[in-house]
Amino acid sequence: MSKVKHVYFFGAGKAEGSADMKRLLGGKGANLAEMTNIGIPVPPGFTITTDVCRYYYNNNKTYPPDLDEQIKEALAKVEEIMGMKFGDPKNPLLVSVRSGAAESMPGMMETILNVGLNDETVEGLAQKTQNPRFAYDSYRRLIQMYSDVALGINIDFFENALEEKKKEKGVKLDNELDADALKELVKTYKEIVRRERGMDFPSDPMEQLYIARDAVFNSRDAERAITYRRINKISDDEGSTAVNVQTMIFGNMGDDSGTGVAFTRDPNTGEKKFFADFLFNAQGEDVVAGVRTPLHVDELAKAMPDIYKELLEYADKLEKHYKDMQDIEFTIQQGRLWILQTRRGKRTAAAEVKIAVDMVKEKMIDKETAVSRVMPERIDQLLHPMVDPKAEAKVIGKGLPAGPGAAVGKAVFTAARAEELAKKGEKVVLVRTFTSPEDVGGMHVSQGILTSTGGMTSHAAIVGRDMGKCCVVGCGDIKVDEAEKQFIAGDIVVKEGDIISLDGNTGKVMLGEVKLIEPSMSGDFGTLMQWVDEIRKLGVRTNTDTPVGARRAREFGAEGIGLCRTEHMFFEADRITPMREMILADDEAGRRKALEKLLPMQRNDFIEIFEAMEGYPVIIRTLDPPLHEFLPHTPEEVDALAREINVHPANLQKKIDALHEANPMLGHRGCRLGITYPEITEMQARAIMEAAVEVTKRGKKVIPEIMIPLVGFVSELKAQKDLVDKVAKEVMEKAGVTIKYMVGTMIELPRAAITADEIAQQAEFFSFGTNDLTQTTLGVSRDDAQGTFLRFYADNGIIDFDPFMTIDEKGVGELIRIAVEKGRKTRPDLEVGICGEHGGDPNTVDFCHRVGLDYVSCSPFRVPIARLAAAHAELRSRGMNIKKDK
Numbered sequence: 001m002s003k004v005k006h007v008y009f010f011g012a013g014k015a016e017g018s019a020d021m022k023r024l025l026g027g028k029g030a031n032l033a034e035m036t037n038i039g040i041p042v043p044p045g046f047t048i049t050t051d052v053c054r055y056y057y058n059n060n061k062t063y064p065p066d067l068d069e070q071i072k073e074a075l076a077k078v079e080e081i082m083g084m085k086f087g088d089p090k091n092p093l094l095v096s097v098r099s100g101a102a103e104s105m106p107g108m109m110e111t112i113l114n115v116g117l118n119d120e121t122v123e124g125l126a127q128k129t130q131n132p133r134f135a136y137d138s139y140r141r142l143i144q145m146y147s148d149v150a151l152g153i154n155i156d157f158f159e160n161a162l163e164e165k166k167k168e169k170g171v172k173l174d175n176e177l178d179a180d181a182l183k184e185l186v187k188t189y190k191e192i193v194r195r196e197r198g199m200d201f202p203s204d205p206m207e208q209l210y211i212a213r214d215a216v217f218n219s220r221d222a223e224r225a226i227t228y229r230r231i232n233k234i235s236d237d238e239g240s241t242a243v244n245v246q247t248m249i250f251g252n253m254g255d256d257s258g259t260g261v262a263f264t265r266d267p268n269t270g271e272k273k274f275f276a277d278f279l280f281n282a283q284g285e286d287v288v289a290g291v292r293t294p295l296h297v298d299e300l301a302k303a304m305p306d307i308y309k310e311l312l313e314y315a316d317k318l319e320k321h322y323k324d325m326q327d328i329e330f331t332i333q334q335g336r337l338w339i340l341q342t343r344r345g346k347r348t349a350a351a352e353v354k355i356a357v358d359m360v361k362e363k364m365i366d367k368e369t370a371v372s373r374v375m376p377e378r379i380d381q382l383l384h385p386m387v388d389p390k391a392e393a394k395v396i397g398k399g400l401p402a403g404p405g406a407a408v409g410k411a412v413f414t415a416a417r418a419e420e421l422a423k424k425g426e427k428v429v430l431v432r433t434f435t436s437p438e439d440v441g442g443m444h445v446s447q448g449i450l451t452s453t454g455g456m457t458s459h460a461a462i463v464g465r466d467m468g469k470c471c472v473v474g475c476g477d478i479k480v481d482e483a484e485k486q487f488i489a490g491d492i493v494v495k496e497g498d499i500i501s502l503d504g505n506t507g508k509v510m511l512g513e514v515k516l517i518e519p520s521m522s523g524d525f526g527t528l529m530q531w532v533d534e535i536r537k538l539g540v541r542t543n544t545d546t547p548v549g550a551r552r553a554r555e556f557g558a559e560g561i562g563l564c565r566t567e568h569m570f571f572e573a574d575r576i577t578p579m580r581e582m583i584l585a586d587d588e589a590g591r592r593k594a595l596e597k598l599l600p601m602q603r604n605d606f607i608e609i610f611e612a613m614e615g616y617p618v619i620i621r622t623l624d625p626p627l628h629e630f631l632p633h634t635p636e637e638v639d640a641l642a643r644e645i646n647v648h649p650a651n652l653q654k655k656i657d658a659l660h661e662a663n664p665m666l667g668h669r670g671c672r673l674g675i676t677y678p679e680i681t682e683m684q685a686r687a688i689m690e691a692a693v694e695v696t697k698r699g700k701k702v703i704p705e706i707m708i709p710l711v712g713f714v715s716e717l718k719a720q721k722d723l724v725d726k727v728a729k730e731v732m733e734k735a736g737v738t739i740k741y742m743v744g745t746m747i748e749l750p751r752a753a754i755t756a757d758e759i760a761q762q763a764e765f766f767s768f769g770t771n772d773l774t775q776t777t778l779g780v781s782r783d784d785a786q787g788t789f790l791r792f793y794a795d796n797g798i799i800d801f802d803p804f805m806t807i808d809e810k811g812v813g814e815l816i817r818i819a820v821e822k823g824r825k826t827r828p829d830l831e832v833g834i835c836g837e838h839g840g841d842p843n844t845v846d847f848c849h850r851v852g853l854d855y856v857s858c859s860p861f862r863v864p865i866a867r868l869a870a871a872h873a874e875l876r877s878r879g880m881n882i883k884k885d886k
């Protein structure tokens with residue numbers, strides 16, 4: 001049996017791994033290997049594979065027997081390259097031990113730095129660097145980080161000891177403590193470890209390394225990592241981490257050292273502008289944690305022009321190599337530049353679009369690649385309101401604009417409080433000095449995030465931006481006091497519950513609620529969507545029953561209306577009374593009288609909608625819901641209606657009771673209404689056709705499609721179609737105008753799907769009502785189930801998606817396949833679409849493409865998302881590997 005390789009070495013221009021080994025080496029490990037191979041100065045090291053992590057969890061937290069041997073071999077190579085030895089008291093090699101899963105999870109898993117320091121090696125480091133202060137500071141940091149991460153000791157013990165030491169020495173800042181003070185502090189820290197864990201801080205470097213490795217693997221199942229995976233729908237397998245062991249490079253070796261994080265383009269706007277956060281004389285995490293607000297990169301350019309030039313060269317090389325915007329960590333150790341890691345830079349959706357479009361213009365990628373890079377759900381961020389630049393606002397501070405859009409909500413100061421209020425449906429803005437991974441849940445439910453410290457690469461900025469949250473960081477104008485639940489901006493005190501607004505594009509913090517404006521489809525977004533339309537095959541229509549919705553959907557690129565639910569029009573103030581009169585009438589004559597009042601109102605609605613959708617098809621559905629939905633429920637409402645229509649309340653109540661059904665969704669609704677009360681369908685057909693005549697006379701093209709709901713038997717459809725045709729003929733003859741229209745049906749009952757060949761004899765088009773089709777196929781109520789057992793099912797792995805959001809391909813999807821095939825057998829030119837909620841879900845759009853539908857229809861705001869999803873579906877069918885939306 002050949003030996004399984006658990007450890008992959010990289011260093012001195014040669015690596016055993018490469019970029020395409022992300023699953024095995026994790027994102028970070030694969031990139032370290034790749035960067036080494038293309039000649040980037042990466043500190044040498046090795047990666048323990050994610051398979052070892054899987055082995056660890058599958059084998060009761062044990063390791064493959066030959067792992068340690070492979071680690072030692074790789075370590076020896078590193079020692080050789082660096083000319084240093086792990087544990088050598090004179091010339092000690094120190095390493096960092098970092099996590100890195102296939103799916104990036106920023107800040108979620110553990111890192112331990114300075115591994116290899118002990119009482120002897122610390123002296124070696126002190127001598128080598130001529131900087132005992134630095135050596136002992138590194139040592140005390142190791143003990144603290146190690147105790148926190150690997151031993152789970154409360155970090156406050158160490159922080160308190162540090163504070164006490166500062167008091168004792170009469171200094172204010174950490175870096176004012178001298179080497180002797182830090183030496184004493186190391187002693188105290190070790191005592192804390194002994195006291196808290198009854199053991200000595202391990203001095204053997206190999207033992208330190210092994211324990212650090214265990215800590216990284218264990219952190220895969222830390223609560224915050226589990227939460228992050230749940231929110232981002234990352235499986236435990238994808239979240240399995242590699243362990244990267246790498247030579248430590250020190251950014252805190254004096255003023256010729258430093259550390260930073262760079263983006264090859266602006267992660268907020270996407271502008272092609274090198275962008276970095278930098279700190280002199282600082283070590284790695286200081287920048288990312290956002291505890292010290294970093295310097296502008298110009299400071300680096302001024303102080304170290306050669307290094308800056310070199311950094312720009314590597315950034316350019318990395319971006320060209322990966323053909324995507326990179327997020328690069330670098331460290332300068334005594335005037336020498338090292339690149340610690342690079343990865344695809346997280347960015348806002350706006351930046352994503354701009355970068356994709358710019359890279360096509362720069363001939364770095366093609367249009368298809370550009371389209372494939374933007375995930376449909378992400379562009380939702382671009383379709384939402386921004387702060388109106390003309391809005392009057394009381395600006396109380398300005399920070400860095402780190403995340404898109406705008407946020408308005410009540411200020412809250414802890415993640416827990418954010419979650420508590422959000423659960424009650426309140427809009428909140430999370431305000432913190434800085435955020436840490438524990439805050440992720442609270443950030444997720446907030447409208448926006450505001451921090452007083454940190455840069456564009458701080459935790460708040462990276463995580464917030466990726467979530468699509470409006471985010472303002474490093475706002476030094478405010479002083480946050482989490483304990484007092486308030487922040488102070490000049491002489492203004494903002495307390496918990498006070499409304500504030502954030503502008504993620506300018507970084508402004510404003511008191512009160514500011515006016516927002518609607519987004520625009522122009523610029524880079526427009527360009528990208530144009531490419532989307534060139535690629536996709538599937539049409540995209542919208543579900544709307546208002547002229548405003550129709551106009552908005554047109555702006556968003558809808559090619560018609562896939563569903564106009566006429567019943568919504570009856571709920572408006574001027575309509576509800578005649579509607580109720582119609583429902584409560586004793587006979588046909590009474591119903592007709594009430595319908596006469598509704599006719600002109602419906603006709604006007606349709607005229608406006610046809611005008612908004614000029615030249616595009618408009619599917620209007622006849623009345624669908626059970627009639628009692630329109631009736632009053634409380635005794636007060638019944639009394640009021642009785643007075644209004646002049647009947648006795650008791651009689652009215654009796655009628656309402658008579659309309660009660662035990663199971664209304666399976667009751668007297670859909671086409672069953674139009675069949676038992678044909679005058680309803682007659683009125684609606686008349687309103688539609690008269691509106692169509694009117695708009696045609698105004699010189700505009702109208703394409704009406706009349707849709708009959710909840711058909712199970714072809715005879716139901718035939719009865720309704722005959723009626724519609726009769727009315728249409730009358731209206732057209734009277735007006736002397738001929739309009740091409742179609743009559744079709746919803747397919748939303750299993751019987752309709754199965755008998756689609758018969759139904760297509762009458763239907764000129766099908767539209768899948770997947771809300772009802774899911775409800776009736778699964779026998780699960782669409783109105784109740786999500787709040788009760790479906791959630792439980794999802795949490796407990798019984799189902800892995802909500803069948804009312806993403807199509808159940810195996811069940812409901814199979815019925816759709818059958819219906820499409822049978823329907824087209826009868827009528828090859830049958831137009832087929834979908835209008836259930838699923839129509840706006842990217843994964844369902846992919847299914848609709850594969851099954852050969854003509855279009856999907858969804859709410860106006862989801863139209864661009866569906867267009868992009870349709871382009872992705874086409875690109876996938878051409879063989880392109882595009883991740884599915886989660």
Ligand code: PEP
Binds near residue numbers: 769771835
């Ligand atoms: C459906 O059932 O999927 C549908 C679109 O109709 P409604 O939601 O109005 O029942």
Ligand code: MG
Binds near residue numbers: 709748769771772
């Ligand atoms: Mg329905």
